[in-house]
Amino acid sequence: MDYLFLVLTLICVYALLATSLNLIKGYGGLFSVAHAVFFGIGAYAFTIARIEYGVPFPLALVIAFAMAAAASLVLSIPSLRVSGEYLLLATFAVQILGTSLFLNLDITGGPAGIRDIPHADLFGYVFQTNGQVFIITLAVSALCWCMMYETARSPFGRVMKAIREDEIGIAALGKDTLWFKIAVFFIGCGFAGVAGGLFATVITFINPDSFVIYVSFTVVIMVLLGGLANPFGGIAGAAVLITLEETLRVIMPTAVGAHLAMVLFGLILVGVIMRRPQGLLPEHATSNLVADGRGLEGRGQRQAIKLKNVDPQASAALIHGPLLRIENVTKSYGGLVAVRGTNISVDAGDIIGIVGPNGAGKTTLFDLIGGNIRPDTGTIVYRGQDFSKHKPYRIAQAGIGRLFQHVRPFSNMTALDNVLVSFPRSLRESPWFAWLPIDRSGEAERRDKALELLQYMGLEGHANEKVGELSFGQQKLVGFARLLAQGASVWLLDEPAAGIDPQMRQDIRRTILRVRQDLGVTMLIVEHNMDFLEGLVDRVVFMAEGTVVKVASFDDIMADRELNRLYLGV
């Protein structure tokens, strides 16, 4: 029984460690193979605090969190600007560095480590037997798990998921992705530190062997096996692997058993990747708030509702002069000038079509306005302020929204969550408040607004469906609902009519006209389909070879024989 308690205690510790990595990888999409280092930093910080300074058990756990989280900044601030294999390599380097420091620093006791770590105690009660140690470990792990669970399902967790799905897409909705990634890394590493503190108090002895890269890989396997972005994934993965490891230890109590465990873990990883990439417990896409269908009743037909809750910064009447001015903007790629000395002036409430042959520079122009690339020369002035050197999220926050040609949907999130994540920053979108039971009414209000926006787009019946499973046209309508939630006053629509059937094209056209009529949103529409633009746009900007060739009404452009012959082939 005593041994069983020890195994259960270890499962709790590693479940906490795996859940903290799941927060980083499952929600943040950030692949780290250095998690054992933060586990170790927590363990050493906890141990030193307890032994050297006699710090009480709960406070030592807080110190473990703080030290591991603070150490994460050393890695995350420089390296989270990169992703994919570069981030993986950066975390690998941190793992090697961490192991080397644990081995060579005096404070860590070098290879011999630190012994006789005191048992957990609370209000004078010492948790000594394996049963008692299990209870305190379970209690702390459960508390941390609840905090991470709340964080993951909060608006903060929703933004993290969207970053994982499409970082450019969520930046275009006004979220500072770097800040969110640093924050999720900070929190995940902090909880790894708490797991380290618990580990130290359970085993009462630590040395660098417990924090080597093998441990980091084992935790990665726990997460992948249990289920990425599933709150119970880390627990399931830890339970399976720790049980397996301990069973092997009992059957083969030699070094062979330990090596066999490594081989088995490797095979499990390969098996998971090949047979069940979603892990034992797959991620749920359904928004918690309408999981039971609440809020969807009575929302049958598309109605001519007033968007009373929507606040696009479309106070067109308050703008003096042009809302958006593109002044003498040039952008080259090597010898190729994609946009050349372009000047376009857009008044509030205008709908402007941007047309021209392939390679004319239309998308580049949108990239420049949206901040995805910077102009070589020239300025982009919005509401009187030069935005040409601002980051995409700042431009989006200022009120310029974009529907990308391929929408950039958050495919594994529901339509409702796609809209919810687009609202401007709320209290619980901050990682510090995400786990607190606050702003529930604000969240309920946003849900109602989001449902209203989906209803406005005729998508109320799809609120709970994954956007990746909707048709391309419906995804575009979700994109419109996201722009409304964002409150963008200028919409950059990149080929909204492309890739959809004629019926849906009409729907989208009607929606654009309706948004303009109801909200006075200003729009720039890049489009090849001239029929789509007829009767929709106030002016057409004709571009060719990076240059604005002509700005005129739709009829004048169509009547210009030379343009039609040269570029439109009609």
Ligand SMILES: Nc1ncnc2c1ncn2[C@@H]1O[C@H](COP(=O)(O)OP(=O)(O)OP(=O)(O)O)[C@@H](O)[C@H]1O
């Ligand atoms: N990142 C890049 N690197 C190099 N050249 C680029 C890059 N992006 C665009 N270009 C080039 O710049 C020119 C303008 O491209 P852009 O995509 O803006 O044209 P477009 O008018 O949107 O064309 P389409 O209608 O086909 O989408 C093209 O010649 C293109 O090859």
